[in-house]
Amino acid sequence: MSFPRNFDFHCHSTVSDGLLPPADVVARAAARGVSHLALTDHDDIDGLAAARQAAAELDLVFVNGVEISIEWENHPIHLVGLGFDAQYPALLAGLAAVRSGRVERARRMGEAFAAIGIPGVFEGAMRHAGNPLLISRAHFARHLVEIGLFKEPRQVFEHYLVPGKPGYVEHRWASLADALDWIHAAGGVAVLAHPARYKIGSAQMRRFLSEFKARGGQAIEVVSGSHTADQVLHYARLARHFGFYASRGSDFHGAEESYVDLGALPPLPEDLLPVWRLLDC
Numbered sequence: 001m002s003f004p005r006n007f008d009f010h011c012h013s014t015v016s017d018g019l020l021p022p023a024d025v026v027a028r029a030a031a032r033g034v035s036h037l038a039l040t041d042h043d044d045i046d047g048l049a050a051a052r053q054a055a056a057e058l059d060l061v062f063v064n065g066v067e068i069s070i071e072w073e074n075h076p077i078h079l080v081g082l083g084f085d086a087q088y089p090a091l092l093a094g095l096a097a098v099r100s101g102r103v104e105r106a107r108r109m110g111e112a113f114a115a116i117g118i119p120g121v122f123e124g125a126m127r128h129a130g131n132p133l134l135i136s137r138a139h140f141a142r143h144l145v146e147i148g149l150f151k152e153p154r155q156v157f158e159h160y161l162v163p164g165k166p167g168y169v170e171h172r173w174a175s176l177a178d179a180l181d182w183i184h185a186a187g188g189v190a191v192l193a194h195p196a197r198y199k200i201g202s203a204q205m206r207r208f209l210s211e212f213k214a215r216g217g218q219a220i221e222v223v224s225g226s227h228t229a230d231q232v233l234h235y236a237r238l239a240r241h242f243g244f245y246a247s248r249g250s251d252f253h254g255a256e257e258s259y260v261d262l263g264a265l266p267p268l269p270e271d272l273l274p275v276w277r278l279l280d281c
Contacts, residue, residue, distance in 0.1 A: 007276055008262055009038040009065065010080055010193060010221065010249020014130035015047035016067075017138035019254025021130075022047035023054035025262075030058040032263030036281055038065030040080050040193075040249070043098045044134055048086050061281050067193055068182070069098055069173040072208060075200055076163075077192070079179050080221070080249070083279040084188025094182040098174050099133055105171045106135045113140075116166050118149070137161045137168075138253065153257050163199070180215050189278050190217045191247045194224040195238075196231040209242050219245035219275040223268055225260035226251060236269045246272035 012018030013025045020028065022039055029037045037060055039051045045066050055062035064086050068079045084091060110122025124143035129135040141153035141161060150156050160167035174182075183190045192212060195205065209220070221227075222235045223246070239246050246268050252258045268274055 005035045006033050006263055007036040007248050007274070008034045008250050008252070008265065009036075009063065009082060009191070009247050009275065010040050010067070010224070011037070011252040011262060012041055012067075013039060013047045013051070015044050016041035016131065016134045017129075017136045017253060019256065022051040025252070026051050026054040026058065026060060026062070029262040030055075030060045032261060034060065034263045036061040036063065036276065037262075038063040038080075038082055038249075040065035040067040040082075042067050042078075042134060042136065043069055043095050044131065045086050045092075045095065046131070063279055063281060064188070066095065068095070068179045069171075070176050070179045071173040072176050072211075073204070075198060076173060077176075077198055077208070078194070079176075079183070079217075080191040080193045080247070081179075081183035081186070081188040082191060082247075082275065084183060084186035086186075088182075088186035091182045091186040091188075094174065094178060101171060102133060102135055105169050106140075108169045109137075109140060109167055112167050112169060113160075118144075121167075140167065142257075176211065177215060180212075180217060184216055189219060189245075189275060191219040191221060191275060192217065193221050193249070194226050194251060195220055195235055196224070196227050206238075209238060209244075213242050213244070217244070218278060219247045221249055222246040222272060223248040223265050224251060225249070225258060225265065229266075232266070232269070236272060239272055245275040245278060247275040 013022040113121035125139040128139040128142045141156035144156045250260045
């Protein structure tokens with residue numbers, strides 16, 4: 001692999017809520033200078049085989065990935081698993097359990113929108129879902145943009161799709177302990193995804209990081225597509241304090257609605273231990 005190396009360990013395809021099929025995500029990453037990529041679809045790894053084949057054809061190092069939805073102290077939080085055995089039965093069963101109930105949750109979200117005078121939102125969201133079993137808030141956001149209520153999906157989230165807003169419906173996700181057990185049993189590395197995105201205070205975040213560390217969590221995304229420069233510095237300090245490895249991921253979903261495109265992230269702070277040291281790549 002030629003230098004410089006460019007790692008992106010967080011992105012999505014149409015297997016969950018991305019806009020491109022897995023092979024196209026890989027092709028875009030390679031074209032934009034990414035040398036090492038992990039596809040991390042939500043709660044599903046069905047895109048990994050196609051992505052890995054495309055990566056081999058393009059001389060791009062590919063790492064198995066997944067983004068697991070968990071609930072901690074009534075807060076939804078996401079963990080990224082990297083470098084695991086994609087055939088490990090306990091991981092597959094755990095992900096299937098997390099996926100179950102997404103459609104029913106989406107129906108209840110549709111009912112919530114209908115109750116405030118916006119009918120047909122469930123059906124519209126389903127048309128945007130490449131994988132109906134993984135219908136998500138992103139698909140609802142795309143539908144509401146499509147019908148002209150908002151200009152971009154982020155506005156939909158702010159007004160309707162976060163806790164406390166009229167279109168948000170809670171769902172029982174995995175526990176922190178369960179998700180970590182699945183990742184570790186399958187030989188993977190557990191990473192806290194985009195920590196600045198969660199609506200929790202500083203003291204609560206430190207409590208979460210303490211528990212995450214105690215249960216075997218190994219890394220946090222210091223550089224994320226949604227992190228500001230100040231947030232990168234803040235989570236770099238926390239990585240040093242807790243002894244975490246640092247990860248780097250764009251959280252790319254598609255050129256039209258991502259914070260940062262593939263290949264465009266700033267580097268990790270030089271003194272941090274990069275998570276790829278744990279992955280032999």
